[in-house]
Amino acid sequence: MATPLRDTPASPLKTVAVVGLGTMGAGIIEVLARAGREVVGIDVSEAATARSVAALEASTARAVARGRLTEQERADVLDRVRTHTDLTAAADADLVIEVAPESYDIKHRVFRELDGIVRPQTILATGTNALSVTRLAADSARPERVLGLHFFNPAPAMKLVEVVSSVLTSPQAVAAVTDLAVELGKEPVAVGDRPGFVADGLLFGYLNQAAAMYEAKYASREDIDAAMRLGCGLPMGPLALLDLIGVDTARTVLEAMYAESRDRLHAPAPVLKQLSEAGLTGRKAGRGFYTYASAGSDTVVRDALTPQDGDALVPGRTVGSVGVAGSGTMASGIAEVFAKAGYQVVLAARSAEKAKAAKARIGKSLSRSVDKGRLSAEAAAQTLDRITATDTYDDFADVDLAVEAVAEDLAVKQQLFGTLDKVCKPGAVLATTTSSLPVVACARATSRPEDVIGMHFFNPAPAMKLVEVVRTVLTADDVHATVREVCARIRKHPVDCGDRAGFIVNALLFPYLNNAIKMVQEHYASLDAIDAAMKLGGGYPMGPFELLDVVGLDVSLAIEKVLHREFRDPGLAPAPLLEHLVAAGCLGRKTGRGFREHARR
Structure with a gap:
């Protein structure tokens, strides 16, 4: 059962190595250094190590300009970070956080090499959000010291950290990294080992549905994204978010999820494969679902699919x-x-x-x-x-x-x-x-x-x-x-x-809510853990169970049934727990009880 973890004593993990200095690795380095840790950044690419240092220098300079750090504090942060291109630099680390590319072969090779480098008591953490932590642990010489530590991007800003245990992980290792996460100012949530964990397990199914909706030409990319931003209060539309995450990364996560669940909702939409294999992987490539000013830019530019201003509509009728x-x-x-x-x-x-x-x-x-x-x-x-x-x-x-x-x-x-x-x-x-x-x-x-x-x-x-x-x-x-x-x-x-069931918003929203209910039903995560994960990790204004109780469980069940009838997909069948609560008259806020207890109005 996943639960938020807080109020723990100070962590003994004083020296931390971060392996893989892409965007996520560089962000984790900043979080650790600003929290007083000695940090060793490691990447096979000298260019990557240089970029990570430059990113830290720029970020801390901005913090000084905004009055969040003094010049001396900035100097201390920079002094705590060393970068290397050889894994042997991790020899004295108390904790190694691996954020290498999302490939099992690469991660496995890193962990096997680390086995021969670090001390016996060193904890090895993988930052994967799609691959099996248990498999990595089982192939390690110290499986009880291997766990998952899943930060969210951008690491300095996002509060959620999923602490992932396998059946082999020792409670002491979990406690140590949980303590560290709290000291870093994060909200750690303990979860079991399954692809996507909590936040991505719910998020990527929703993103996949949006990609399939776009691929079917049911709605334009602009309308799908606007619908979810304006209709659900989300910070980004799903297709823009796929471009930010990386279309290839999303495809990898979904492949891992589908391999375990065999749920068609997790089978990657073909458009994700087509874009990935064409090199159109999102912002990092300068083009994905949208086109960007340059590789790595967040500025969307017009392309052949952009609606033209004043696209011709026949004149409308007069309405007074x-x-x-x-x-x-x-x-x-x-x-x-x-x-x-x-x-x-x-x-x-x-x-x-x-x-x-x-x-x-x-x-x-x-x-x-x-x-x-x-x-x-x-x-x-x-x-x-x-x-x-x-x-x-x-x-x-x-x-x-x-x-x-x-x-x-x-x-x-x-x-x-x-x-x-x-x-x-x-x-x-x-x-x-x-x-x-x-x-x-x-x-x-x-x-x-x-x-x-x-x-x-x-x-x-x-x-x-x-x-x-x-x-x-x-x-x-x-x-x-x-x-x-x-x-x-x-x-x-x-x-x-x-004119099809759910239109845009409900067709994307309610399968996500249904999947959240299934997580609770299967005792994988608690209501509080799931709500916290989606608010802190996904930027959602409300967690799924908060939202279900507001909407009404009877209304939600009715919409789920309509979607299931329309699309005939077994993955859209209403979760039995939802049906049981409705049958018991637990309809949410309006009855005083739904997934949670509420004061009657």
């Missing part, structure tokens, strides 16, 4: 008024968004009381914006005046755009679209906000399927910038253009996708 069907949180938020943008809005609910309550909810939301200085009192009053609350869809007779935001039930939505078909004028655009149901099924409930499209807003609608624009095979071009134009006016970022 909007009808919003529904009275829940999402409907109220969408009505507020349109009214703020200057549209006349008709908010229709099933009863006058529900309609009145929905408008009152919007009023409270606008008041909060006024209190926070985001909106003037006059603008808030004008926004609320643009909203007409009603209990009949007959009042949609003159709207130019009708947006459905009722319960996520296909029969309910189809019935509503049948009604909208009758009451809305010819030429009105009919949009559904569904997050998981087929848009075309709503369209077929009308006599004008060409006028129907998906507009999937994210909750809370006033704050979230993303809208997934979902075309069916029947949607007219000018309807698509209309919705894109409306998104621009309401200051949302539209991403185009086809």
Whole structure:
């Protein structure tokens, strides 16, 4: 069981050798030296050793300029680092951290040579995130002293360190490196030996799904990345992240994961092989999914796949008024968004009381914006005046755009679209906000399927910038253009996708959440360890179990079932633990208990 480890005594590991001085090795050297360790950097390439020293000099100089180090402290840090091109320099090390290229043959050779160089009590740590720590340990002369120590890039900034034990690793070795990680200011999480461990075990499956989505031409690279940044609050989109990690590295990790799991979700998408073998390995090569200004640059430049400014769309239809069907949180938020943008809005609910309550909810939301200085009192009053609350869809007779935001039930939505078909004028655009149901099924409930499209807003609608624009095979071009134009006016970022389960965000998000549940179900890691790993190692704003409890376990299960039915992939089958919790009524925050206990609201 993986658990975060803290509050441990000072580590006796005073001299540390780092083998492999690429970006990760250079970062680890800086972390160790700034924490007072004597550091020996080793690489067969003199150029690599020189680059690592130059990187340390530049980084510490920046720290001095920002007031984070004094000149004397900087000099002390630099004095603690020595670099060599021969492994024998590790002879006096208490700990050796190997971060050589992700090749078993290379790592095995390093460990065998170290066996004949270091002292018997020296701990040997591999920085692999894909290869078997157990196999490396078994081939060593001191298997009980071999473990994994997986830092995240960039090592000076990222807090997570996964401490990886094999069945051969001694508890004393684990305790020693855990103590060291704490002294380095890191958050160590103890994990067992399986490819990807916790963070990468979840992350790379998600990245692979994104690569496959792009390869299938379901959505553009820009829309996939924007969807996950804006819809999930991630620091980078998945394809940009693959370029940063290295397409070849990602392929290696996935191959190792698939060799163990045999889960098709881990089978590397063919595009990863194609890019790798073409040398298009991401930023380090100057080209991967995107094209960069130069090798190693993070500046994306235009290429043949970059959307052209003002890419021709047919002219959209004129939209001056909007009808919003529904009275829940999402409907109220969408009505507020349109009214703020200057549209006349008709908010229709099933009863006058529900309609009145929905408008009152919007009023409270606008008041909060006024209190926070985001909106003037006059603008808030004008926004609320643009909203007409009603209990009949007959009042949609003159709207130019009708947006459905009722319960996520296909029969309910189809019935509503049948009604909208009758009451809305010819030429009105009919949009559904569904997050998981087929848009075309709503369209077929009308006599004008060409006028129907998906507009999937994210909750809370006033704050979230993303809208997934979902075309069916029947949607007219000018309807698509209309919705894109409306998104621009309401200051949302539209991403185009086809009408299939999960669209972009949910199709990538929920398999990741499901895999996190499987980790707990298999007793590989704890809730806290997984949440910490994804926040600290992946930059996620919330851990998967925090997010599941917020979304609702019943909602999550429903989406998982839809994805499984659509794609027929066994790896997408909902984790039994999720089904059991839902059956027990443990639905998350809304019931006071999900994966964790919550105070009832």
